[in-house]
Amino acid sequence: MTLIDEPQTGPVLRDGAFGPARNLVCRECGSTRDLGPHYVCHECFGPLEIAYDFGTVTREQIEAGPANIWRYKALLPVPDDIAESPNLEPGFTRLLEAKNLAAELGLRRLWVKDDSTNPTNSFKDRVVAIALSAAREFDAKVFACPSTGNLANAVAAAGARAGIRTVVFIPSDLEAAKQVNSAIYTENLVAVEGTYDDVNKLASEIAGEQDGWAFVNVNVRPFYAEGSKTLGYEIAEQLGWRLPDQIVIPVASGSQLTKVHKAFGELVALGLVEDKPCRIFGAQAEGCAPISAAHKAGVDAIRPVKPDTIAKSLAIGNPADGIYVLDIAQATGGAVEDVTDEEIREAIVLLARTEGIFTETAGGTTVGVLRKLVETGQLDPDLETVVINTGHGLKTLDAVSDRVGPRATIAATYDAFVAADIV
Template sequence: MTAVVDNPATTAGTLRDGAFGHARALVCRECKHEVELGPHYACPECFGPLEVAYDFPAVTREEIAAGPANIWRYKALLPVPSDIEQSPNMEPGFTRLLKAHNLGRELGIDNLWVKDDSTNPTNSFKDRVVACALSAARELDAKVFACPSTGNLANAVAAAGARAGIKTVVFIPSNLEKPKQVNSAVYTDKLVAVNGNYDDVNKLASEIAGEEEGWAFVNVNVRPFYAEGSKTLGYEIAEQLGWRLPDQIVIPVASGSQLTKVDKAFQELIKLGLVEDKPYKVYGAQATGCSPVSVAYKAGVDAIRPVKPDTIAKSLAIGNPADGIYVLDVCRRTGGAVEDITDDEVRDGIVLLARTEGIFTETAGGTTVGVLKKLVESGQLDTSLETVVINTGHGLKTLDAVADRVSAAATIEPTYSAFTAANLV
């Protein structure tokens, strides 16, 4: 059996013109070796990670603004065909950038914004990356759309696959809580429970990707295309600020891909002349129970030492983050930092964001808001500069994290006298 990843010939002959838009090639991040566009993710020379490189056309702000209110307004900057809107997809993105007056006041930051990605179709930023992976799967004529995941990615893949009408298989650990299973099983009749932990599920997925023909695993063999979707977070923030880069941005770190792609997006906007070149600082946020990048940052070293995750921030619990070293590069180059907080501070961060801005975030967002607070308190973040914090997912997915922390203020009888006696306001 021929693996998609090892056999460009299975697709190269059938690729249509412009299948990947203005993408030129896949380029190794380490040795810069170039590989033709296809289902490849590791450099054949040095096994380094491959990334999409482009020959961008001239793009104007007006052209972008005339596009749809979703990520396809930036299609000229993504590895997707120019008719991408015509193919059924989840139409994610162009989520709210909210001025956070109350949270800013609470933390002493003059000019703070929250980029709220919890309002994406399946309530996390994963809809962005999965939409780009789906386009690649379609152009490569994949027969099956798949992923291993414990949460947000499973939801996004199952939903996008259903809407696209492509056979979709989602692998999860069999001990995953029932509500989380329902939130993926509702979309697909091919949810596969695997007896093992997430690492076991992930290994199985890689094995299937290597053995079976025509499978597109979003975060394995089409990962270079998938990862580009995160750039749209950076594009949107700049556009929504009025085509301007923020001074500081705080981003959660799981694999680290999102943080590096937001930086890539900012750099592209500068090169394209869509925003003015200016310094900006990028900060990474981790939970202490899974903080290999933060540990390396603080130790001043380049190597990431893998850890066994132990944190309630499950969507950030990647013990051996693939892009960790690139996160260190970006944060050090821009003058930012990487910081981590305890699970209790994660819970505090969730409640703080909800009470100040009416945004209910999951544990990953609690981590990011909590780290923002810690960065201010420790003097690592300049409170006089314009700052953006990213919320990547919805609190309805991790309700248990705050179930013991918030409750009714009072329980009263249904009478006006009981109400006044309770002295509530």
């Protein structure tokens, strides 16, 4: 079997392998094709995504499910028995009301969706779980990805749990902590000289040449991307089955933002939540902000950039879903904003010291953008707001290690303590 995006017979798929998923549909021209390891439309070369025929889905049905993403299996391209397959069981992470941070920023009500508590400490465990299910159905022999770090961690860990060979590709200058977090799970960590976009190009070439390789964010991308919908489902459920007024989401490729938006739309269509306006904001780092730049310029084309930022998990200079992020921000009355590396560092410390949440640089970007949106009047401080923290700060210690540490080093005596004037 060859997992490449061209006509092929492929594996024989079992009935119900993809649950309610009906087919693949082009996001540009609307052409459809059968479910399979395809990601590019053969009519217009646009990106493919999954379309569904949902049956009746109730709140009670969802609430009776496990405390992980499989509670939403009726809304995902996975088999009904998905929970029985070895997996990391990600999801249903905490939604914390951030009263201290809200007071600091002048917001009426603020929540943090904290995905740092997933099995490998980032939201990527969600998308990888869906991609792994698809890879199994396609009889893949190798589970792989190009990554800015968190995805590599998630793929390597999920592959180890599932007993499938994994190979993960990363930029060679990736944070050391993220390299260790991948290498601990797999011996096949490959560092590539260049940016993430260079790594992604190499992965696409390998996917087209190697037999039986499932690259989660290349030839299995339509399935992989659906995992981000579970963030939207959980936020709505944890808010008491309602949508927030505003949400701020970090943007790299843009897939997470577009899928959270898709999730909200599905919940409304199924009658699980009431329809209401929800303004969606995207957050980028100034050193890699092609979508923010396009939004501010009022254009609908994304000009690729070469990343130069400490927020390496957001450092995708040619974002695949960039134009869709622009469309959603405009349609919902939101925006796409960016912050400097210094503002990212400040926001990491701010979140930690107000809410006890240690976020990585992507979360620092999101909180920094939240603060900037309030200060510039782009975000309404009186509306209920959710901000997504996608990963744990232990992955990016270098970002703040030079600005935090011991207040004083003292002798082990009471007099030394008094002299240090700690209180």
